[in-house]
Amino acid sequence: MGRTEHREFKDKLYEQFARVGKALASPKRLEILDLLVQGERHVEAVARETAIPMGSASQHLRVLRDAGMVESRREGLYVYYRLAGEDVHGAWRVVRSLGERRLAEVDRVVEAYLKDRDALEAVCAERLMELLKENEVVVLDVRPEEEYRAGHLPGARSIPVDALEAALQTLPRDKEIVAYCRGPYCVFSDEAVRLLKENGYRASRLVEGYPEWRAAGFPTEE
Template sequence: MTDTTTRRIAKDALYDGFATIGRALAAGRRAEIVELLAQGERSVEQVARELDQSVANTSHHLRTLARAGLVGSQRSGTHVRYRLASDDVLELWAAVRRVAAAQLEGFDELATGYLGARDEVEVVDRDEVLDRLARGEVLLVDVRPVAEYAAGHLPGAISVPPDRLELLDDLPADRDVVAYCRGPYCVYADDAVRRLHRLGRRAMRLEDGLPEWRRANGPIAVGG
């Protein structure tokens, strides 16, 4: 065998290695898992419930992700807690989302199908929110399950869990509302903003979710 063919084989093997990272993200259910674990660690059963998948299948997917090095796990008593392996994975996932949003044919239809028409939902970015918060112009609303709120939220944010959106109706009416949730493709904040609009209030969503906020070293408050 010539030297160039052995190099060829080694090169193919190396790039097959890179490809296992791609393959790990090549299934929709696994993509959902990554997005979910970006929120914090979960047990297999928690993941399965949130994805509407069988526990066996979920475990299988988690193993695939673990083999590719994207997630790690840790036994804690009878449960096994899974989490993203590192912040690199978070950035990889953000890069995937960015490319999909910018380049993927038909992506807008998919996003609208899940999130609803988004042109009616005003978006504000990190800096603007910090700015207007400091001036006391806005009310921050965290639209995620209480457990996630407790694990960390934006300072001053009020918890309005997605299954209790009626709490929005009693919010003090003196300020505009900025809602945020898990990330740019999380429905909760959109639902909240639309409900507030129907009440005749001014409301918008934060561009980022909590993981992006944390990743950008935004201030975080913990607890109840």
């Protein structure tokens, strides 16, 4: 390979890698990836969950699809999107982790909006696994039910956070209750733990969400 060909090779190669960078260079597209980690969604659901017009959601999903990060299928009138592979979730975790380590603004945003989280008891995945083996805990999946169906922690009960108050009487008072949701920045489990404590239950939240639990190799159920 001559120098001219070598330069052309490098230019074309990095141009393709840049497509991945372009796909990730949007707050909404990162949010969409974080949503699709939980399970497959049709375009209308993506638009609703991310609070953007359906046309914008479709455009963002096309960019992600063109970069090979999501796949689509049609069912009737709906087009459904899902992550193209677990490595896409890994790429999002790397971006998130890099931001957490390198950007002080991340800490400031978290402190501003989740400032009372420190008052809530939390358990890590390793500790929760021990409690599950000892049968000393009730685990609540407080995500939407369709996300629970796509995958959940072993033995977890599905009680979406909006339905938790009505279901309180079905929960035992003699066991610790651990609530989990979508990930470290999801507030569903925070809301659930506050409600449980206000009603006299021993409750804590899982520091990680279901995707992190699964990625770490802990057992799951569908």
